Amino acid sequence: MFSASPPTPVATREGNAIRFRAMPVPRRLAVPVGGFGSADAVEIKPPGTVVGRGEALAENMPQAMAAPIAPADGRVVGEGPAHASADHRLRAVLIDCDPAVDVPREDSSTTPEMIDAMLRRLRGMDIGAGIDVLRSRGVWANRWTSPDLLAQFHASLRRPVDTVVCNVLDEDVALPLQARVAAAYGMEVTAGVLALAALTKARRAWAAVAYYADPACWDSLRRSSAKNDLHLVALRNDYPRAHPTLLLHELADRALRPDRLPTEQGVLLLDTAAAAAVGRCFLRDEPMLTVPMAVRDRSLNKTHYLEVPVGAAYSDVLSDLGLRADRIDLRAGNPLREQHVAASCIATGGELTLTLLTPAVAVNPDPCIRCAWCVEGCPVHIQPAGLLEAAQQDDPYMAHQYGLEACVECGICSFVCPSHLPILAGIRALRSKHAKKR
Ligand code: SF4
Ligand code: SF4
Numbered sequence: 001m002f003s004a005s006p007p008t009p010v011a012t013r014e015g016n017a018i019r020f021r022a023m024p025v026p027r028r029l030a031v032p033v034g035g036f037g038s039a040d041a042v043e044i045k046p047p048g049t050v051v052g053r054g055e056a057l058a059e060n061m062p063q064a065m066a067a068p069i070a071p072a073d074g075r076v077v078g079e080g081p082a083h084a085s086a087d088h089r090l091r092a093v094l095i096d097c098d099p100a101v102d103v104p105r106e107d108s109s110t111t112p113e114m115i116d117a118m119l120r121r122l123r124g125m126d127i128g129a130g131i132d133v134l135r136s137r138g139v140w141a142n143r144w145t146s147p148d149l150l151a152q153f154h155a156s157l158r159r160p161v162d163t164v165v166c167n168v169l170d171e172d173v174a175l176p177l178q179a180r181v182a183a184a185y186g187m188e189v190t191a192g193v194l195a196l197a198a199l200t201k202a203r204r205a206w207a208a209v210a211y212y213a214d215p216a217c218w219d220s221l222r223r224s225s226a227k228n229d230l231h232l233v234a235l236r237n238d239y240p241r242a243h244p245t246l247l248l249h250e251l252a253d254r255a256l257r258p259d260r261l262p263t264e265q266g267v268l269l270l271d272t273a274a275a276a277a278v279g280r281c282f283l284r285d286e287p288m289l290t291v292p293m294a295v296r297d298r299s300l301n302k303t304h305y306l307e308v309p310v311g312a313a314y315s316d317v318l319s320d321l322g323l324r325a326d327r328i329d330l331r332a333g334n335p336l337r338e339q340h341v342a343a344s345c346i347a348t349g350g351e352l353t354l355t356l357l358t359p360a361v362a363v364n365p366d367p368c369i370r371c372a373w374c375v376e377g378c379p380v381h382i383q384p385a386g387l388l389e390a391a392q393q394d395d396p397y398m399a400h401q402y403g404l405e406a407c408v409e410c411g412i413c414s415f416v417c418p419s420h421l422p423i424l425a426g427i428r429a430l431r432s433k434h435a436k437k438r
Pocket of ligand 1: 374377378379380381382383384387406407408409410411412413414423424427
């Protein structure tokens, strides 16, 4: 269970000393229409239209979708599909930009008084108007540590939430992006969480922080929450505790099915990157023009942190870092999750951490030896070997018996299996096949 007393910091650094380098704008951006539902009705500006930084690139946005916003001055050249991940396809506006410019950021000027003034404004605003503000400024998120933000906000219209939780836990401790965002932009993160609590009328605003997060993260959040209602909660952070299902169980003893939104359990959950975007939007009407990203090159044991223009391809990010995009295994999120992504995927409200691995030599799996290592390692205490068997026999009833609905797709079972059995791949195949049948 949670501890309400965060640890004493062992060292301090000025939060503002932690910076994300601004990546120069690449020549071509694919700015997506974010959110959920169909983007078919969206009217994208015609090719040849000259657009300015921060200008909307489309009209007639459906209620559940965030407007695509130009991260830099440029010219619309058309539209096309873009991928936020291997299986998340989005409609995107293609723009050509002046590649010489950065996307500037002015966060460091936020004061507690600005947060107070923002909260006074928001207390008189209804949730629907708040959603419209976020949509019009292109703010959205939908990733492992931060479930679909607009969908949660919409769901809170039907089912009130009592708690807004900021997920400061990193899914990969070797890539502490969330803690770093909190360290660099503590005021904006705090403003975002409190803004959502004010709009949804939630009684509690919590930030779940790892005990052993960088002291700069703790310092920054302590400073930004000193004179308001954001409550810092210290938690252990062993993988995959940053997953919403495990986090809500640990934090509030609430049982969330992995395929459901936290709002079903009365919680609106977002990570620090999403909270900072929400905070900037309500503090300064700032659109989401960039996203913070962490890129780790495993072979060199080197990690890079940067602010990436929305719509930049991963290949542009890697090229900016002097890394090669060919002959690598590129994975989003914790590599154990086996989220293989192409270099053509774009930076947006999806996953924000990338790991470059040397492609593994294919190994032929051996038969299951009933060692139960997968069972011991499974964080939700189900039967991974049984799920693999269900996948091989294509038996949904057996899959249900072995606990398929509770699987958070962390990949620990595949990682520990001495027979190299593709358990996670089997679980995903089972899920996608039966989701299509429903
Ligand atoms: S991926 Fe494997 S270890 Fe992880 S929750 Fe699912 S069955 Fe358990
Ligand atoms: S870890 Fe692998 S070999 Fe061991 S029981 Fe699980 S599936 Fe079978």
